Amino acid sequence: xxxxxxxxxxxxxxxxxxxxxxxxxNAFTQTMHEALRAAFDQAxxxxxxxxIVLAASGRGFCAGQDxxxxxxxxxxxxxxxxxxxxxxxxxxxxxxxxxxxPVIAAVNGVAAGAGVSLALACDFVVAAQSASFGLAxxxxxLIPDAGSTYFLPRALGTPLALGYAxxxxxxxxxxxxxxxxxxKCVPDADFKEAVxxxxxxxAASAPRAMQAIKSMLRASGGLSLGQSLDAETAIQDALGxxxxxxxxxxxxxxxxxxxxSGR
Ligand code: T3D
Numbered sequence: 001x002x003x004x005x006x007x008x009x010x011x012x013x014x015x016x017x018x019x020x021x022x023x024x025x026n027a028f029t030q031t032m033h034e035a036l037r038a039a040f041d042q043a044x045x046x047x048x049x050x051x052i053v054l055a056a057s058g059r060g061f062c063a064g065q066d067x068x069x070x071x072x073x074x075x076x077x078x079x080x081x082x083x084x085x086x087x088x089x090x091x092x093x094x095x096x097x098x099x100x101x102p103v104i105a106a107v108n109g110v111a112a113g114a115g116v117s118l119a120l121a122c123d124f125v126v127a128a129q130s131a132s133f134g135l136a137x138x139x140x141x142l143i144p145d146a147g148s149t150y151f152l153p154r155a156l157g158t159p160l161a162l163g164y165a166x167x168x169x170x171x172x173x174x175x176x177x178x179x180x181x182x183x184k185c186v187p188d189a190d191f192k193e194a195v196x197x198x199x200x201x202x203a204a205s206a207p208r209a210m211q212a213i214k215s216m217l218r219a220s221g222g223l224s225l226g227q228s229l230d231a232e233t234a235i236q237d238a239l240g241x242x243x244x245x246x247x248x249x250x251x252x253x254x255x256x257x258x259x260x261s262g263r
Pocket of ligand 1: 065142
C-alpha cells in the first residue's frame, strides 16, 4: 500500500500532481481528497506555475470513489453522500474549472465514475490508446456526479451522454477523441511525450490570455451574443495594454519566439 496518496512535483513552470493509489486504481479516499487539495494549494500558490498536469500512478487513471472507504460504504450502514460530495468533489471540480492556469488530465488507463468527472473537468484530456472512460455509476445504483451530468451532454450531446450513462458501457479513448469528448488519444508509447509536449507548449504561452480564454469559454454557455461581445471587448481592452501583448507583437515582427512574463 502506497503511503503518499498524492505525489507533487514542480519543474519548468509545470506542477505535476499524481494520484497515487495504484493498487485501487487511484480510487478516491478521504485522505486522498485532503492530499489532493493540499497539492492544488501548492501548485496554485506558486506564481511560477503556468500549467497543472493531473496524472496517475499504475495502470489506471482513477476508479472514482473508493467504495470501501469509511463513510461511503452502504453495506456498513446508512451513508450521507451529501457530505462527501459537498466537502470533497464539489470544491475539487469547481477548483479545476476555475483554475487560473490550464489543467491537463493525463489519462493513462481506465477512468471510472468520478474519475471520468475529474478528467472532464480539466481543460485538456490527453489519453493513452489503452485508456477508457466508464460511467460506472448506474451499475451501483447512483447517478453520474462530480460534474458529469454537466460535462457529458456538452461534450457528447444528449443522446450519447444518455447512452453511456444509462448503460455504463466503457468508452474507449480513441472513440472518445473521435467524438470530441477529449483533446487527444495517442499510442501508449507516445503518451508521456504527448503530455510533456502539450504542457511545455502551454507553459510558454501568455498566462493572462490563457486565463481569460479559459474563463470566457467556460462562461459562454450562459451568455448571449451581446454579453459575449461586451465581455470580449472589456477583456481584450485590458490585454491590449499588457506587457505580454507588446512582447507577442514584437516577437511576431522580429520573427522570434515570444517570452511572456504574465504582465
Ligand atoms: O461517495 C460519494 O461521494 C459518492 C460518489 C460517487 C462517485 C463515484 O465515483 S461512484 C463510482 C465508483 N466507481 C466504480 O463503481 C468503479 C468500480 N471499479 C470498476 O468497475 C473496475 O475496477 C474498473 C472497471 C474501474 C477496472 O476494472 P479492472 O478489471 O481493470 O480492475 P479491477 O480488478 O476491478 O480493480 C483492481 C483493484 O482495484 C481491485 O482490487 P483487488 O480485487 O485487486 O483487491 C478492485 O476492487 C479495486 N477497485 C477498483 N475500483 C475501486 C476499487 N476499490 C475500491 N473502490 C473502487 N471504486
